[in-house]
Every structure is written in C-alpha cells, then in structure tokens.
Amino acid sequence: MNNIFVYCEVTEEGLIADVSLELLSKGRKLANELNIKLEAIVICDQIQNIENQLYPFGVDVIHIAQDSRLFPYTTLPHSSIVVNLFKEEKPEIALFGATSIGRDLAPRVASSLRCGLTADCTSLEIGDHTENKTQKLYKNLLYQIRPAFGGNIIATIINPDTRPQMATVREGVMKKEEFSTSYKGKLKKLSIEKYLKEDDFLVEILERHVEQQKINIKGAQIIVAGGYGVGSKENFQMLHQLAEAIGGEVGATRAAVDAGMVEHSRQIGQTGVTVRPKLYIACGISGAVQHRAGMDQSSKIISINNDPKAPINKIADYTIIGNVGDILPKMIKYYKENSK
Numbered sequence: 633m634n635n636i637f638v639y640c641e642v643t644e645e646g647l648i649a650d651v652s653l654e655l656l657s658k659g660r661k662l663a664n665e666l667n668i669k670l671e672a673i674v675i676c677d678q679i680q681n682i683e684n685q686l687y688p689f690g691v692d693v694i695h696i697a698q699d700s701r702l703f704p705y706t707t708l709p710h711s712s713i714v715v716n717l718f719k720e721e722k723p724e725i726a727l728f729g730a731t732s733i734g735r736d737l738a739p740r741v742a743s744s745l746r747c748g749l750t751a752d753c754t755s756l757e758i759g760d761h762t763e764n765k766t767q768k769l770y771k772n773l774l775y776q777i778r779p780a781f782g783g784n785i786i787a788t789i790i791n792p793d794t795r796p797q798m799a800t801v802r803e804g805v806m807k808k809e810e811f812s813t814s815y816k817g818k819l820k821k822l823s824i825e826k827y828l829k830e831d832d833f834l835v836e837i838l839e840r841h842v843e844q845q846k847i848n849i850k851g852a853q854i855i856v857a858g859g860y861g862v863g864s865k866e867n868f869q870m871l872h873q874l875a876e877a878i879g880g881e882v883g884a885t886r887a888a889v890d891a892g893m894v895e896h897s898r899q900i901g902q903t904g905v906t907v908r909p910k911l912y913i914a915c916g917i918s919g920a921v922q923h924r925a926g927m928d929q930s931s932k933i934i935s936i937n938n939d940p941k942a943p944i945n946k947i948a949d950y951t952i953i954g955n956v957g958d959i960l961p962k963m964i965k966y967y968k969e970n971s972k
Contacts, residue, residue, distance in 0.1 A: 635669040635693075636662055637723040637796070639714060640686070641677040641733055642703065644842060648685050651729035651803035658756060658806040659727055660690035665758050666772055668724065669693060672712070673717065677703035683819060689935040690811030697822040701833055704840060705733050708832040711740040716827045718745060723796040725774050727756075738800050739906045748791035749798040750776035752902065754805055761790055774799070779902055779921050802928075804850055804906030820944070847881070847897045847924050854880030854911045857900055857927070860887035861916025861937065862956055868893050869879035870960040871915060877967040883907065885923045914954045919944025 636659045640652040656672065663670040669692040674682060677700050686694055697713050700727070714737065718726065724811035728743070730752050742749035755777040761770045773790045774797040780787035791797045838945045849855065856875040858868055884894040886903055900907055902922035912930035917923060919935075919942055927933075928947055935948035936959050945951045952959055 634722060634724040634795075635671050635802075636666075636727070637671045637673060637721070638906060639726070639728045639734070639737065640672050640674045641705075641729060641731065642674065644681055646676075646679045648674070648682075649729065649731070649803075650808060651714070651731060651734075651801070653689055654726045654803065654808045655729060656686065656689040656691060657809050657811070658801075659725075660811045661688070662725065662756065662758060662774070663692075666724070671695060671721070671723070673697075673715055675702050677701075682763040685818075687815050687817050688810040690815055692817045694817060694819045695817065695822055697824060697827065702824075704833050704837055706833075706837065707736055707740065708835060709828055710737055711715045712829075712832050713827045714741050714820065715744045717822065718796060726796040726798045728798070728800045730802040733880075734800050738798060740864050743792075743933070745796070747794035747796060747798060748789075749800070750778060751797045751800050752828070753778045753801050754902070756799060756801070756806075759810050761792060764794070773797070779925060784828060784921070798910040801904060804908065807929075838961045845897070849881045849883055849900070850897055850905050850907055852881035852907070852908050854878055854913075855883045855900075855907055855909045855927075855930075856880050856913045856915065857883035857885070857917060858888055858894070858915045858956075859917030859923075860891060860893075861918070862888060862893060863916070865893045867957060870964065873964050874913070874960055874967070877964055877971060880909075880911070881928075882911075883951045885917055885920075914944050914948070915960065917944050918942050919947070 638655045638659050641649040643649050659670045671693040672686055672691045674696045728738040729918040753776050757775040759775050761773050769886045770792040776789040850963045856871045858871045871882050884898045889896050889899045902925045906926045908929045910931045915936045933948045934950045935944045936952045937954050942951050
C-alpha cells in the first residue's frame with residue numbers, strides 16, 4: 633500500500649529495458665526518502681533471470697504477469713493489468729518510461745484511475761506544498777519537473793489530491809546505478825484470469841517488422857553536436873570529420889534537425905535523446921533549455937560559438953569564441969596529425 637511502482641518494459645531479447653532500470657534507480661532513492669517500498673511491474677511472455685535483473689536495483693516486490701499473448705505489447709491487456717493492480721495496491725507514485733509504449737499506456741491508466749500525469753519529466757523530487765487559499769499543507773508530494781512554454785520556464789507540477797502521482801521520464805534522463813548486488817525482494821505472480829477478460833485480446837498482431845537502431849548516440853563517450861548556427865547540411869560534414877578523428881558520434885539540436893541538416897535519430901534534448909558523454913563539443917548551439925536538458929550532465933563541455941553571451945557558454949567548461957567554419961577545420965587538422 634502507498635508504495636512506488638515502476639512499469640518495466642521488456643526488450644526483444646527478454647531483458648528489462650534500460651529506461652526502466654533508470655527509473656528503478658531513481659525510484660529506490662525516492663522510496664528511501666519516503667521510507668516506503670519500491671515495486672516493479674513486468675508484463676511479458678518469456679523473460680530470463682528476472683530476479684537477477686531487478687533485485688540489484690533495490691526492488692522490494694516484483695509483480696509479474698506472464699502469458700504468450702502479452703508480448704509483443706498491445707494496449708488493452710497491459711492497461712487492464714496495470715489499472716486493476718493499481719486499484720488493489722493503491723500506489724503512492726507510479727513511473728513509466730516516455731517510450732512509445734509508456735506514452736500509450738500511462739495516459740490510459742491515468743484516465744481510468746482519474747489521476748494526474750506529467751509527461752517527459754527531467755527531474756523528480758520529494759517536497760511539501762501549502763495551498764495558498766486554504767493554507768492546507770501537503771507533505772511529501774512528488775515534484776514532477778519539466779520544461780514548459782517552449783522551454784522558456786521550468787515547471788514544477790504536483791498532484792496533491794489524486795493517487796497515484798504519475799509521471800513519464802525519457803531514457804537517459806535518470807542515471808542507471810545498482811543499489812546493492814546482494815539485495816533480495818519478493819516475487820509475486822499475477823493471475824491472468826483475475827486481471828483480464830477475453831475482450832482485452834480483441835486486437836491481434838499478425839506481423840511485425842523490427843529495424844535495429846543504426847546510431848547509438850546515447851552510448852557514445854564523445855559527441856560532436858551541431859546547432860542551427862552550423863549553417864548547412866554541407867557544413868555538418870565537418871562535424872562528422874571531427875567526430876571520426878576523435879572517435880565520437882555526431883549529435884544535433886532540434887533546430888538543426890528541423891532545418892534538414894541532419895537526421896532525427898541524432899537529435900539531443902527534450903524531444904530527442906538524453907546523453908551523458910565524457911566530452912561534449914557544442915558547435916553553433918545557442919543552448920536553449922530544451923537542448924540543455926538532454927546534455928547538461930556531460931562530464932566536459934566545450935562550446936564553439938560566435939556569441940559570447942550564448943546560454944550554452946554558462947554551462948560549458950571551455951568556450952571558444954569564433955566561427956564554427958573557421959575553428960573546426962583547425963581542430964580536424966590538429967587531431968588527424970596528432971592522433972594515432
């Protein structure tokens with residue numbers, strides 16, 4: 633009762649998705665702060681070593697529903713299981729990944745339970761709130777923090793009166809870290825007959841085509857990213873040359889992607905991927921809030937910009953003031969000459 637629940641997605645390989653493990657890492661910290669349990673929901677067909685995958689992240693209870701009809705994901709059975717489980721267990725907080733599955737499932741659960749949902753959170757914290765009109769104090773609420781109004785402000789959203797407090801978080805926003813390799817919890821197998829009815833299987837998947845991701849920008853240790861200030865698709869080739877010279881990947885802002893300079897799979901920020909590389913070279917990037925939300929956890933940030941007052945310079949460890957077209961060729965030449 634009143635614990636934190638995390639919906640865990642299962643990959644094609646029968647493993648828990650990274651975004652779910654990241655949410656469990658954050659959920660464990662929130663649970664410790666509130667002195668409550670962390671519980672995971674796994675809905676799948678086949679999965680290997682579920683306890684070994686989840687217990688190290690501090691999971692106290694694993695609720696698992698297994699049936700050949702539950703994978704691949706379809707909306708009705710998954711939402712029915714989660715809604716009915718939540719009605720029984722009455723969680724305080726429920727977290728979902730902001731993936732195609734999470735964005736389909738979480739709103740349906742929130743609508744069925746008539747509770748609030750905040751999408752694409754960049755931070756989750758615990759805090760109190762006092763209602764101005766009634767001076768009523770709400771203690772230990774979930775602060776659901778995310779950019780709003782086109783990234784011009786950071787909004788803190790709360791659900792004081794409805795439960796569970798629900799949020800979706802994109803992959804890479806929270807840091808994945810194990811709690812304890814020796815941690816042990818409890819496994820609860822959910823009865824399919826109890827939670828589902830035949831109508832939940834009206835939709836049947838006849839055929840699937842799964843294309844593997846070609847670009848692994850999230851796992852890159854060095855990223856050379858370009859913004860609208862790079863100027864053109866041709867100029868982006870310099871970023872590719874620099875990335876190749878130093879063993880990195882190329883990223884981009886939404887403005888550069890929208891302008892057709894680079895493909896969407898390389899987009900970093902609030903509406904792209906979140907990255908934490910050891911080195912992030914920002915070329916011609918102004919540093920809007922939406923973009924910074926996806927890269928401000930980088931270990932070292934180098935900004936190349938002709939505007940000394942660009943917001944990106946405030947979070948950069950090193951700033952090079954100048955034109956990208958003049959500076960990048962010099963960097964490429966130097967690295968090629970001095971790299972083995």
